[in-house]
Amino acid sequence: MWLYRHGRHWGNGVWEVGVKVDYEFLIDDVLKKITLEKKEGRYVVTADDLTYEADIQSISPGIISILIGDRSYRVYVVKDNNKRYLYFQGHNFTVQEPLSDSVRALLGEEGSQEDKLMVKAPMPGKVIKVNVKENDEVRKNQTLAIVEAMKMENEIKSSIDGFVRKIHVAEGDLVDSEKPLIELKCKE
Numbered sequence: 001m002w003l004y005r006h007g008r009h010w011g012n013g014v015w016e017v018g019v020k021v022d023y024e025f026l027i028d029d030v031l032k033k034i035t036l037e038k039k040e041g042r043y044v045v046t047a048d049d050l051t052y053e054a055d056i057q058s059i060s061p062g063i064i065s066i067l068i069g070d071r072s073y074r075v076y077v078v079k080d081n082n083k084r085y086l087y088f089q090g091h092n093f094t095v096q097e098p099l100s101d102s103v104r105a106l107l108g109e110e111g112s113q114e115d116k117l118m119v120k121a122p123m124p125g126k127v128i129k130v131n132v133k134e135n136d137e138v139r140k141n142q143t144l145a146i147v148e149a150m151k152m153e154n155e156i157k158s159s160i161d162g163f164v165r166k167i168h169v170a171e172g173d174l175v176d177s178e179k180p181l182i183e184l185k186c187k188e
Contacts, residue, residue: 026096076150078123080177085123085149092154094122117165119156119182121175125149130171132182136164144182147175162186 020037034047045052055067064075076087084095125147132144138158145156166183169175 027093078150080123083177085177087150087152092122092152117160117162117184117186118180119144119158119184121147121156121177121179121181122154123147123149123177125154125175127169127171127173127175127181128153130167130169130182132164132167134164134167138162138164138184145169147181156181158184160184160186 020035023034023036025032032047034045037044039053041055043054043056045054052068055065057065057067059065059074062077062079064077066073066075073088078085082096086093086095126149127145128148129146130144131146132138132142138144139161140158142158143155144158144164147154147156162184164182165185168180168182175181
C-alpha cells in the first residue's frame with residue numbers, strides 16, 4: 001500500500017482484525033486524512049466524512065486492485081524515494097508524506113517559490129515534446145512539455161505567470177523523477 005501513518009510508511013505489513021489506523025498524506029499537495037480498519041478480510045475506509053467497505057489487493061508490483069461494492073478499480077503505482085505516483089481512472093496523482101511543521105518553517109516561502117520556478121518531471125519517463133523555448137512568456141497552467149511515463153502522456157504545466165529562463169531537456173531525453181526540466185522566472 002502507498003499510505004503513510006504520521007510519517008511512518010505502511011508497507012505490506014500484517015494487520016490484526018479490528019485495528020483502526022489513521023493516516024495523513026498529501027495528494028497533489030493537499031492534506032488528506034483517512035482511517036482504515038480491517039474487518040473480516042476487507043477494509044473499512046473513512047475519508048472526507050464518507051465510509052466505504054473495500055477489498056484491497058496487490059495484483060503485482062505496481063498494480064493494486066480495489067473493489068468497492070460491485071465496482072472494481074485498478075491503481076498503478078510508481079515508487080520514487082518518499083513519493084508515490086498513482087494513475088487512477090485517467091488521472092495522475094502524487095502521494096507523499098506531509099512535511100513536518102519544522103521542515104515547513106525551514107523552507108518558508110522562499111522554498112516554495114523556488115519549487116514554482118523549477119519545473120520538474122513528476123515521475124521517471126521520456127520527454128516527447130517541449131512546447132516552449134527560452135525567453136518565451138508563459139501563463140499559469142500552460143503546458144510546457146509532455147513526458148511519457150507508464151505508457152501515459154503527462155502534461156507538465158507552469159505553476160506561475162512568467163518567462164522561460166532555461167530549458168534543461170530536449171525531446172527524446174530520459175528523465176528521472178524530480179529532474180529539472182524547465183526553469184522559469186517571475187514577471188517583474
